Amino acid sequence: MRKAAFGWAVLLVVVVVTSVTATAYYLEPSTADRVIVSTTTSLYDTGLLDAIEATFEAKNPIDLNFISVGTGIAIQHARRGDADLILVHSPRDELGFLKDGTGLNRKIIAYNFFAIVGPEDDPAKIRSMLPAEALTKIVETGRNGTETLWVSRGDNSGTHSKETSLWTAAGFDSATLTQEGWFASAGSGMGETLKKADYFGAYTLADMGTYMKYVKDDLISSVTLVGQAEDLLNVYSAVVVNQTLHPRVNFDGALSFVKFLVSDEGQQMIEQFGRATYGQSLFHPAVGLLKTNADPPLAQMIRDYAFFNSTECPPEYRRGYPELYD
């Protein structure tokens, strides 16, 4: 009798283990070459990467796995060896990532502009000002009032990093501003932050991709007040994780996706994305612009902002794939 009870218990354990293992096995993704891409939210949440993924995977035996996080977390993932490739937009952080040995073969893939968006009635009267002037006006108006006037991402994302440097350029310390009543640190993604700014009738710094999507879908009524200035340039890059440091990283798989992104076809897809829906591109391809110098002032602007020692990737941070830097 005692044996029978024990037998039942063992049987139960076996059944549970078998069914759980079978389920896990069934759910496990394809055995195709897996490339984990930690990406900034704007590239994924707008739908761009999903569109590119389908075309890329049809031609390559690689399974792209996108993890949509902020630039700060994407770099953290990569440092721990949890991503094979990062798509980010914060040149200063990217340089740090190359310098600490984790990042290799950086390649600029696209650009667009950030914009300062805010309520239609524009309480601080910043319309068409330069970014630094506009921010100064917002600080003055905010300090004289009681309402929330600026919503910051506050999440160490690429946009947040841009915002911090804009505050610095305007002569303010964003860490100090956080303490003031009119300055709200949202700690949320771009979409959520736009909604908060819209709700409070406040200003915020937005990437154009997410902003246009939210306006198109009628989720916010904020308008663009300051845009297209050199200080608001937004440059997206791909950086591959060093496989010497993290041996399990899929280095070649990651690079075949980078090569696709900078190929004519990939660049074309970036340019075309969103045109049908929004009447304009959300992201502009950067490779041809930098190579042919078609628009010298704009190309120079990108170099000034996102190049290190007059190259997108200094030679000491390159491994193989010389064709990327022809």
Added chain:
Amino acid sequence: MVNEIIEGFLTAVHLISTGDPTVVEISVRAVLVSGSAVLLSMLWGLPVAMLLGLKRFPCRFIVKGFFTAMLGMPTVTLGLLLYLFFSNAGPVGPLRLLYTPTAMIIGQAILVTPITVSFVASAIESVDPEIADLAKTLGASEIQASIAVLRESSRGVLLALTTSFNRAIAELGVVLMVGGNIAHSTRVLTTTIALETNKGEIALAIALAIILLVIVSTLTLTVSLIQRHKMSRPAELEKMRT
């Protein structure tokens, strides 16, 4: 707000009635992941619960208090700890479990373990202690007597099962951090709701939330009906007792 909910409801009806492949995929995955997690948690949760419910040993109240306290474990905290654990730089990095459904199952199983332990242990405690003695005087072994008690507390076990499943399928922190919300791989209902909300696809997010609610309430309702059916046969229960 009402408009969005109505629109979401209509979207939900449309998505379900047309059998939208993406919705079916993430719903099936969510049920399988959470179902497996609950089964897995029973594997170690039931023995611990029986030990706590039947035996008296020193520091028992500390162990029991620990599991009761862990009922309130914030999912993001557990998610973060498990991320560090599964990460390539972490202790089990070489197993390459991060961003896989397996990691999500293990994570949720750990999350719901306190529910299994606390609920089942309490149910066992509330069973008349004479039952075990009675079974033993009738010649049952220790294990058989324990099983007799467990059978008497089936209500508690069932409640633990449903509550665990509901907590698992409705949580976001663990699956987001160890799963990464990867399309066609680790995307489940809650992570999709969060993503679609970020994308501004409110109607779709509400539709998915409605599907999640339907799954959870259908399960709970079914279990209540089964219990009522069982409880309405006291004669049989009496027969089991004697």
